[in-house]
Amino acid sequence: MxxxxxxxxxxxxxxxxxxxxxxxxxxxxxxxxxxxxxxxxxxxxxxxxxxxxxxxxxxxxxxxxxxxxxxxxxxxxxxxxxxxxxxxxxxxxxxxxxxxxxxxxxxxxxxxxxxxxxxxxxxxxxxxxxxxxxxxxxxxxxxxxxxxxxxxxxxxxxxxxxxxxxxxxxxxxxxxxxxxxxxxxxxxxxxxxxxxxxxxxxxxxxxxxxxxxxxxxxxxxxxxxxxxxxxxxxxxxxxxxxxxxITTRESTTNSDWFTQQIARLRAYRYAQRILLFIASANAIIIQWLALREATVIVHYPEFIIVSMVGLFFVGSILASLFAARFRRLISSQIGLVALILQLTMPLWFRLMTIAFDNLGMSPVGNIIAVGLVLLLTTGFYSLWLPLLIHTTGLRTFVIQMVGMALGVALLFLFTRWGYCPLVVAYTVIVLFVLLIKGTSTTWLMRISLVVTVWLWFLPAINQWSTGIWLQHFRTVSVDTTVLFSDYSLRQKVDVVQDTSGNRYLFQNGINTFDGENSRWQNILMGRIPASIIQPENVLVIGAGSMQMELMMAHYAQHVTTLEPDPMVASVSRDLFASYNLIDTLENRTVFVSDSNAFLASDDTNYGLIAVNLPDIYDLQTSALNTTTFFELIRSRLTEEGVLVINLTQILTPDHIMSRRLAASLLAVFDDILVVNTGETSYAFASQNLPIVASDMQLALQAAGRTDFGIFEMNAVKALVGEAQPIASIADWLHLLTIRQ
The missing domain is CATH 1.20.1070 (Rhopdopsin 7-helix transmembrane proteins)
Structure with a gap:
């Protein structure tokens, strides 16, 4: 048989x-x-x-x-x-x-x-x-x-x-x-x-x-x-x-080869699935761009992500229920308008937030601006994607998921070269989708010409609008020059310079290096503990301008910088060389790596480890706030090794996050010293802390600092009170609902 x-x-x-x-x-x-x-x-x-x-x-x-x-x-x-x-x-x-x-x-x-x-x-x-x-x-x-x-x-x-x-x-x-x-x-x-x-x-x-x-x-x-x-x-x-x-709706007497090929492609029985696949990839790209832009204005990445997910599912359900009606509303012309608004998003988004702030409507205006961005990106694609294919079910879902996986791959590929190449890739895909959907080739050629001109000037427009926004919201002087403005996979990175030649570093809109204030922070976290301890090896987690490492390098045999974002590491090397002298000091090493992975594989014992978090609420660095991470750091410290960390808030009974972060240190280390300044608090933790309050006081006074308070172990415990350690990222996520 x-x-x-x-x-x-x-x-x-x-x-x-x-x-x-x-x-x-x-x-x-x-x-x-x-x-x-x-x-x-x-x-x-x-x-x-x-x-x-x-x-x-x-x-x-x-x-x-x-x-x-x-x-x-x-x-x-x-x-x-x-x-x-x-x-x-x-x-x-x-x-x-x-x-x-x-x-x-x-x-x-x-x-x-x-x-x-x-x-x-x-x-x-x-x-x-x-x-x-x-x-x-x-x-x-x-x-x-x-x-x-x-x-x-x-x-x-x-x-x-x-x-x-x-x-x-x-x-x-x-x-x-x-x-x-x-x-x-x-x-x-x-x-x-x-x-x-x-x-x-x-x-x-x-x-x-x-x-x-x-x-x-x-x-x-x-x-x-x-x-x-x-x-x-x-x-x-x-x-x-x-x-x-295949026969097409185009005239069979048309001898134009290009037109015939387009017609054949539009009539191809799998054209709808191809469109859904590549459009799903684009949905991921534009939502990532929206996330990066929105989190500069509203420092609630978890809120933005949850909003995107919820809006996407609501839009998908509506598109499935009212497919016929939405097909009439969301035409190719609407797609062209959406493309134009998406490509110009950084410009109008920043100018809109400035306008709302000038009208005294900043909080509400920020919510409106972010809402418009989400509707234009997540909302648009949640409605548009189901309409690109006339069937539903498991096959459609899988095509959409695979396309989104391609979008993630494109993010990993193109963000290495910055924002503009990613926008170009996004634009090409959108124009291709509109072409197959039946948009007139004449109109597409016209819009392609306009888009090409826009993309040519986009880097300059991006820097100009960034400068306007920073001048308005971050008190940067009017005559400041934007030297660098781009997106990495993790964040938006901006570098500006004033007329005096001072340079400033912004990460997701947060000023992580601003001259004098950052210099004091680097002295407190870098020079003072290094001069007291005289460590053999030092590790700094978070590059910033790398000025702190320069101050440490005079007292340590070797200083290692650990930065998870390659764009920040590159910017620090190229644009802050006069602040960190990285090219002239031989006892410096920079690694671009995840902190947990590096510490787990590294067998070096450090006399001093400095952790400088720009924002305690940042989802991407949340793992660095937990007792698990502090235990990993403790395993890499020498017997009298010290961890110094920026609590990002002043340690007071009113600030639950700084109290819980200090509680996490107390759960891992036997001895803690906290220095309160007018801006924030810094904790020095060790199993056998070699820094005493009197030494810290003398060092701060010698550096010209007078506005500070020093709290030893018992005083820190009193300030922490009943606050519990942050044991996991789940604990950290719970804290986001009670920000103080």
């Missing part, structure tokens, strides 16, 4: 793609739990959680990738046998693909390529994007494969050719492009597995899995269309429309 396997290619690959996306999402959660929340724990359950990490070789996602590659190899083998019986001219190519995917399956499970990685790394001394030595071997092999199979690819039916090439592009994008980015992340972090590296590696593995899934779909579809129903049977091959036989 002839065995027939009945498979619907679309449904089968949809299930595989869904599993891949779910595993990638679980991997991100698992990596965060294992590498951040419970980094130093050896609990057995953490090993089970880690089994879902795509970055672990012996894990469920790795097993799934191995199975995917093996399934592709089996299908290729069946096709090769069929071609061999038919004496097909390219039967050897099919057989070659079978062995290639069989090897890739074995390699995925046995990690053979890692064997060659270390010798190649040592031989060529690879760094940066080629830090993984095996890439040196992989890239030429891909080029050789492309040359060997170009004739084979060109002889495939157009639909299969598109599927094969598309799957290859997605797979190689993950295996080469994103892999290179993750390699560079690991190199910069000095082989420390930071959360940024793990997230990038997760995107890479997801693209590889999706590339294989697309290839499996292309293979199954090829078998069906070449009358291979003896192997796979799903639907009548004659019922499926080939792209070559």
């Amino acid at each position: 002839l065995l027939q396997i009945r498979i619907k290619p679309g449904r089968f690959t949809l299930i595989l793609a869904s599993v891949a996306v779910i595993l990638a999402g679980l991997s991100l959660i698992a990596d965060y739990i294992v590498e951040v929340d419970y980094r130093d724990s050896d609990a057995v359950w953490l090993r089970l959680v880690d089994l879902f990490s795509v970055n672990l070789e012996q894990s469920i996602p790795t097993w799934f990738s191995t199975i995917l590659l093996f399934v592709a190899a089996v299908i290729l083998m069946l096709i090769a046998l069929m071609k061999w019986q038919q004496q097909d001219a390219y039967r050897k190519h099919w057989l070659g693909l079978t062995f290639i995917f069989l090897y890739l399956s074995i390699d995925e499970g046995a990690v053979i390529h890692e064997v060659a990685s270390d010798p190649l790394t040592q031989l060529f001394n690879t760094t940066g994007y080629l830090y993984f030595g095996w890439q040196i071997l992989f890239v030429p092999l891909v080029l050789i494969f492309a040359l060997a199979y170009i004739g084979f690819i060109m002889r495939l039916p157009p639909r299969s050719r598109l599927g094969f090439v598309g799957a290859g592009v997605v797979y190689v994008a993950g295996a080469v492009l994103i892999e290179g980015i993750s390699a560079n992340e690991l190199f910069i972090a000095n082989d420390v597995y930071t959360l940024r590296y793990l997230a990038t590696a997760t995107v890479e593995e997801l693209l590889e899995m999706l590339g294989i899934v697309l290839f499996i779909y292309a293979l199954l579809d090829y078998v069906v269309r070449t009358n291979g129903q003896a192997l796979f049977s799903n639907v009548d091959a004659q019922q499926i429309v080939d792209i070559n036989s």
Whole structure:
């Protein structure tokens, strides 16, 4: 009896793609739990959680990738046998693909390529994007494969050719492009597995899995269309429309090649899914831009994120319930208007907040401005995305989620070069979507010309509007020059200079270096404790201007700076060299890395560790406020090593956050000293504190400071009162609801 396997290619690959996306999402959660929340724990359950990490070789996602590659190899083998019986001219190519995917399956499970990685790394001394030595071997092999199979690819039916090439592009994008980015992340972090590296590696593995899934779909579809129903049977091959036989609504007498191609593309049966996929990626990009801009005005990132999520789900539900009505309202013309407003968002958003403040409506005006940004970005896409496709269900949801995963990948890729390249990528995608949706090519060419001019002047406009906003809200002088203004993946970074040559650093609109005030902070956190302790090794977490490190370098043998944001580290090197003299001092090292990951892997004992948080309410640095992090710091201090930290508030009974932060220090360290200034409080914590109140008083007076108060252990306990330590990020999130 002839065995027939009945498979619907679309449904089968949809299930595989869904599993891949779910595993990638679980991997991100698992990596965060294992590498951040419970980094130093050896609990057995953490090993089970880690089994879902795509970055672990012996894990469920790795097993799934191995199975995917093996399934592709089996299908290729069946096709090769069929071609061999038919004496097909390219039967050897099919057989070659079978062995290639069989090897890739074995390699995925046995990690053979890692064997060659270390010798190649040592031989060529690879760094940066080629830090993984095996890439040196992989890239030429891909080029050789492309040359060997170009004739084979060109002889495939157009639909299969598109599927094969598309799957290859997605797979190689993950295996080469994103892999290179993750390699560079690991190199910069000095082989420390930071959360940024793990997230990038997760995107890479997801693209590889999706590339294989697309290839499996292309293979199954090829078998069906070449009358291979003896192997796979799903639907009548004659019922499926080939792209070559598509007729369009455009005039058949139109001889313009470009117009014909656009018409064919619009009529392509999968055009709606393609639009949903790339538009979902764009939704992530524009929402990230909105988040970065909004959190400069309103320092409530958690509120913005929750608002975005809630608004997106509400909009999606409304779009599903009233699809017909919304399709009439949200036309291509509305899409063009939305694009213009989105591209000009930084300009009108900043000017709007200034106008509201001039009218005495600053709090309400900020809420209105942020609300408009959310409606224009999250609200617009929540309504628009469901309208790009006429069907609903699991398939639509998966396409949308995979597209959003692509958006995250684009963020990791483009934010390394700043704001403008990301905006260009976003604009190109929007124009493509509008083109396929039927917008007149004449209008699109006109709007493209206008947009190109705008993007050309965007860097200058961004700096000008930033300067206007800083002059209004941050008391920067009118004649101040904006030297730098851009977005990193974490925050907005601005550097300005006044007429006297003084430079100021702003992170998310917060002034983290402003000359004299910051100098006093650096003296208190850097020079004074370093001069008293005379440590061998010093660690500073948070670069800022790196002036503090300069003050410490005169008293310590070596000073290490740890900065999680590469843009801040670069700005500090390039624009604050006169403040930190980093190029002239030999006992300085700068690492761009996640703090938890660095401390967990570093075996250096430090006599002094300084933690300077620009904003205690910042979601991204929340882990640095917990007892877990302080315990990690304690394990890296010498016997009389000292942790000095900016409490970001004055320690008084009225400030619950500074009290709970001090309570966290009391729960971990045996001795604490707190210095209150007119602006904030600074805590000095140790198991055996070598700094006494009298020494601190003399040092402050010698530095010219008189407005201060010093509290020793018992006085600190009295100020803390019944406040509880911040044991986890969950505790920190709870505190956000009672900000004081």
